[in-house]
Amino acid sequence: xxxxxxxxxxxxxxxxxxxxxxxxxxxxxxxxxxxxxxxxxxxxxxxxxxxxxxxxxxxxxxxxxxxxxxxxxxxxxxxxxxxxxxxxxxxxxxxxxxxxxxxxxxxxxxxxxxxxxxxxxxxxxxxxxxxxxxxxxxxxxxxxxxxxxxxxxxxxxxxxxxxxxxxxxxxxxxxxxxxxxxxxxxxxxxxxxxxxxxxxxxxxxxxxxxxxxxxxxxxxxxxxxxxxxxxxxxxxxxxxxxxxxxxxxxxxxxxxxxxxxxxxxxxxxxxxxxxxxxxxxxxxxxxxxxxxxxxxxxxxxxxxxxxxxxxxxxxxxxxxxxxxxxxxxxxxxxxxxxxxxxxxxxxxxxxxxxxxxxxxxxxxxxxxxxxxxxxxxxxxxxxxxxxxxxxxxxxxxxxxxxxxxxxxxxxxxxxxxxxxx
Amino acid sequence: xxxxxxxxxxxxxxxxxxxxxxxxxxxxxxxxxxxxxxxxxxxxxxxxxxxxxxxxxxxxxxxxxxxxxxxxxxxxxxxxxxxxxxxxxxxxxxxxxxxxxxxxxxxxxxxxxxxxxxxxxxxxxxxxxxxxxxxxxxxxxxxxxxxxxxxxxxxxxxxxxxxxxxxxxxxxxxxxxxxxxxxxxxxxxxxxxxxxxxxxxxxxxxxxxxxxxxxxxxxxxxxxxxxxxxxxxxxxxxxxxxxxxxxxxxxxxxxxxxxxxxxxxxxxxxxxxxxxxxxxxxxxxxxxxxxxxxxxxxxxxxxxxxxxxxxxxxxxxxxxxxxxxxxxxxxxxxxxxxxxxxxxxxxxxxxxxxxxxxxxxxxxxxxxxxxxxxxxxxxxxxxxxxxxxxxxxxxxxxxxxxxxxxxxxxxxxxxxxxxxx
Numbered sequence: 087x088x089x090x091x092x093x094x095x096x097x098x099x100x101x102x103x104x105x106x107x108x109x110x111x112x113x114x115x116x117x118x119x120x121x122x123x124x125x126x127x128x129x130x131x132x133x134x135x136x137x138x139x140x141x142x143x144x145x146x147x148x149x150x151x152x153x154x155x156x157x158x159x160x161x162x163x164x165x166x167x168x169x170x171x172x173x174x175x176x177x178x179x180x181x182x183x184x185x186x187x188x189x190x191x192x193x194x195x196x197x198x199x200x201x202x203x204x205x206x207x208x209x210x211x212x213x214x215x216x217x218x219x220x221x222x223x224x225x226x227x228x229x230x231x232x233x234x235x236x237x238x239x240x241x242x243x244x245x246x247x248x249x250x251x252x253x254x255x256x257x258x259x260x261x262x263x264x265x266x267x268x269x270x271x272x273x274x275x276x277x278x279x280x281x282x283x284x285x286x287x288x289x290x291x292x293x294x295x296x297x298x299x300x301x302x303x304x305x306x307x308x309x310x311x312x313x314x315x316x317x318x319x320x321x322x323x324x325x326x327x328x329x330x331x332x333x334x335x336x337x338x339x340x341x342x343x344x345x346x347x348x349x350x351x352x353x354x355x356x357x358x359x360x361x362x363x364x365x366x367x368x369x370x371x372x373x374x375x376x377x378x379x380x381x382x383x384x385x386x387x388x389x390x391x392x393x394x395x396x397x398x399x400x401x402x403x404x405x406x407x408x409x410x411x412x413x414x415x416x417x418x419x420x421x422x423x424x425x426x427x428x429x430x431x432x433x434x435x436x437x438x439x440x441x442x443x444x445x446x447x448x449x450x451x452x453x454x455x456x457x458x459x460x461x462x463x464x465x466x467x468x469x470x471x472x473x474x475x476x477x478x479x480x481x482x483x484x485x486x487x488x489x490x491x492x493x494x495x496x497x498x499x500x501x502x503x504x505x506x507x
Numbered sequence: 508x509x510x511x512x513x514x515x516x517x518x519x520x521x522x523x524x525x526x527x528x529x530x531x532x533x534x535x536x537x538x539x540x541x542x543x544x545x546x547x548x549x550x551x552x553x554x555x556x557x558x559x560x561x562x563x564x565x566x567x568x569x570x571x572x573x574x575x576x577x578x579x580x581x582x583x584x585x586x587x588x589x590x591x592x593x594x595x596x597x598x599x600x601x602x603x604x605x606x607x608x609x610x611x612x613x614x615x616x617x618x619x620x621x622x623x624x625x626x627x628x629x630x631x632x633x634x635x636x637x638x639x640x641x642x643x644x645x646x647x648x649x650x651x652x653x654x655x656x657x658x659x660x661x662x663x664x665x666x667x668x669x670x671x672x673x674x675x676x677x678x679x680x681x682x683x684x685x686x687x688x689x690x691x692x693x694x695x696x697x698x699x700x701x702x703x704x705x706x707x708x709x710x711x712x713x714x715x716x717x718x719x720x721x722x723x724x725x726x727x728x729x730x731x732x733x734x735x736x737x738x739x740x741x742x743x744x745x746x747x748x749x750x751x752x753x754x755x756x757x758x759x760x761x762x763x764x765x766x767x768x769x770x771x772x773x774x775x776x777x778x779x780x781x782x783x784x785x786x787x788x789x790x791x792x793x794x795x796x797x798x799x800x801x802x803x804x805x806x807x808x809x810x811x812x813x814x815x816x817x818x819x820x821x822x823x824x825x826x827x828x829x830x831x832x833x834x835x836x837x838x839x840x841x842x843x844x845x846x847x848x849x850x851x852x853x854x855x856x857x858x859x860x861x862x863x864x865x866x867x868x869x870x871x872x873x874x875x876x877x878x879x880x881x882x883x884x885x886x887x888x889x890x891x892x893x894x895x896x897x898x899x900x901x902x903x904x905x906x907x908x909x910x911x912x913x914x915x916x917x918x919x920x921x922x923x924x925x926x927x928x
Contacts, residue, residue: 145871145874146875148874148875148877148882148886149875149876149877149878149881149882149885149886150877150878152830152831152878152881152885153816153826153827153829153830153831153881154826154827155826155827156826159826183871183874184871186871187871187872190870190871190872191872294824350813350817352821353817353818353820353821354816354817354820354826354885355820355826356820356821356823356824356825356826356828357821357824358821358824359821382885383881383882383885383886384872384885384886385872386872386888389810389813389888392771392810393814393817395574395775396771396774396775396814397774397818397821399774399775399776399777400773400774400777400778400779400780400818402777403715403777403778403779404777405574405575405576405577405580405775405776405777406574406575406576406777407777408574409573409574410573410574448917449611450566450604450605450607450608450611450913450916451608451611451612451805451806451807451889453566453569453604453917453920454567454569454570454920454921454924454927454928455570456569456570456571456924456927456928457570457571457573460570460573460574460804461569461570461804464570464573464775464803464804464805465569465570465804465805467807467810467888467889467890468872468888469888469890469891470890492871495871496869496874499874499875500875503875503877506875506877507875507877
């Protein structure tokens with residue numbers, strides 16, 4: 087998985103502190119001295135996965151409302167549930183449940199965004215996860231931000247509070263979408279993000295309907311609209327990016343905007359198929375995301391890899407599109423590039439931070455293994471993850487969590503979701 | 508899961524011999540006397556899944572060749588590998604590997620078809636699986652049938668040999684496709700199947716290209732072509748059925764043809780998106796299949812359920828299509844109807860055969876559970892299957908196989924696939 091090289095058979099990875107010290111072929115000779123040795127014989131050692139778009143506390147609403155028309159789902163179920171049940175306590179425990187799920191399925195870095203984002207920082211920190219955690223900014227009354235006039239102040243205070251807090255967690259702003267945020271909000275959120283030197287997230291052209299709404303309002307396509315506002319730059323992470331003209335893809339590429347591709351959410355909500363192979367062909371940086379649990383309904387990035395590869399092929403009736411290696415890269419180094427951490431994580435290379443997962447292959451569905459990329463994308467699921475290391479710390483060992491108490495989390499989720507059902 | 512009823516909370520299923528004796532709500536009182544008690548507190552008890560289309564021994568070629576143009580994949584990789592490496596020994600062990608994978612992911616009945624089908628019968632019988640096992644009939648030299656002139660004789664002898672062999676295994680013919688089989692072969696295979704009172708399988712309109720080929724040859728759409736030959740009836744199981752006109756769907760419905768929907772294979776090979784919601788709307792019986800491992804690359808029907816639901820929605824940008832309950836039914840009673848066993852399996856009802864799987868929900872990704880159908884389709888994978896019972900026999904208990912020796916199977920697969928790689 088080292089950039090530009092073939093997978094290393096019989097590899098050995100040595101970690102010192104939070105960094106990868108050595109990557110080499112395993113010898114028959116003695117094992118170097120180490121405090122901890124994790125045998126990965128016959129397994130696949132993979133860079134930790136980067137979930138490029140999630141709303142982690144939405145685990146609380148997993149399966150609450152499915153198979154509904156988009157507006158019924160959103161206005162009759164999700165928005166009311168968010169208004170009624172979100173508070174610092176529920177967001178904290180919902181995010182911890184997401185951390186359990188992400189760690190157990192190979193995600194070591196989450197690009198997350200929601201409301202009550204302080205609690206997401208606290209939960210991710212407790213879990214030992216790497217994360218970009220963004221506070222939601224929207225021009226409507228929102229959970230924890232009842233007065234939309236204060237949304238940018240709340241956002242800026244969030245950045246102020248958490249910047250430099252830890253090596254693993256970066257705060258950010260999540261400007262909900264060009265439909266739900268005014269021009270002024272978008273511009274100011276962009277300015278604030280630049281001032282702090284932090285990435286900004288938004289939803290972009292997820293549905294045909296919102297794309298039309300922008301066209302009607304601004305007389306141009308959404309990407310050109312954002313460009314005219316001056317917010318289209320390498321600092322912007324655009325989630326979904328489903329309904330795009332070729333000219334918009336070109337502009338995203340020229341402006342070095344990063345895209346978070348969420349195929350399963352786009353399928354489940356009937357939003358459409360993002361032109362991901364085209365974007366990659368035009369040199370756009372693309373990461374892979376699950377979106378929140380209300381629209382997927384899982385945070386399993388290995389399953390998302392399978393869907394991404396297959397959906398790209400059927401969209402153009404071309405089985406050569408988005409090959410397995412490209413998809414593995416999208417979910418690892420692609421996600422790292424999305425948040426500007428490509429020199430720190432995303433591959434297993436000497437000197438990089440030790441974010442690593444180990445995937446078992448001793449199961450029927452992983453047998454035989456001719457090609458590890460194919461196996462990861464088309465055969466594996468998150469359940470095949472056996473161990474996970476984040477920043478040199480073993481957070482999951484032999485399928486046991488070392489940083490989190492799953493019983494405590496399940497008990498609190500039971501308490502919170504018992505009210506919701 | 509009982510037909511027409513809501514899922515039963517706190518249910519209890521009593522099995523006597525090979526049959527379901529009683530389905531009731533669990534009392535706080537004493538458990539009825541039983542030799543074996545399987546606690547399923549907090550778990551989901553589900554009818555065993557029916558894989559409506561598989562070529563089980565193709566586990567041997569899992570991940571051997573992916574992301575290639577269809578003809579390169581087929582003619583440069585799969586056909587040569589089949590010609591070189593298929594023999595009774597490899598088919599037997601490849602099928603046993605598939606049985607491990609299917610049982611461990613909740614499939615209790617397979618609608619299977621391939622060459623050297625005697626070995627599939629032997630393997631399925633050893634595993635204790637329920638199966639319709641079909642011998643391939645094709646007008647080319649094939650593995651085990653070097654002389655295509657003998658393909659129907661070989662097929663008829665196969666039916667003769669295995670009909671009545673066991674309660675669990677039904678033999679059948681698999682007439683490869685209207686493109687690879689002549690009119691005469693199709694007609695005679697249909698006649699033979701009728702003579703034995705056994706279903707016949709075929710591939711139908713999987714790709715645009717083969718659909719065009721039939722149109723060119725016969726001047727009509729493939730479904731009308733098969734109708735003109737007299738083979739289009741309730742005895743026919745048509746796999747894929749991707750490229751269909753509305754008139755063809757109507758005719759499939761009128762003739763009571765059964766359809767095996769294989770969305771992941773259709774996506775991965777870039778074949779297209781089957782109009783599954785339309786077929787269901789027209790009353791066509793549809794089961795859900797994984798296809799073989801060279802084009803998926805797994806046999807996990809729970810993952811296939813997720814893909815089926817999501818693909819149907821994105822195909823028409825309508826999130827209400829193919830709701831979770833419909834998909835669960837497609838993978839259970841739908842598959843049972845496909846092979847005429849709807850009075851025997853496919854639901855958990857008193858008097859039916861005891862084909863049952865138990866799905867754990869004590870994991871992060873299965874928490875919370877508001878709606879079991881949603882959870883099964885959008886959150887679960889095969890890895891959540893904890894126990895499986897086929898025909899009253901516990902074949903998988905606490906994730907351990909009781910009928911198969913996985914070490915022996917892995918060792919033999921290693922031996923066989925070591926030659927292939």
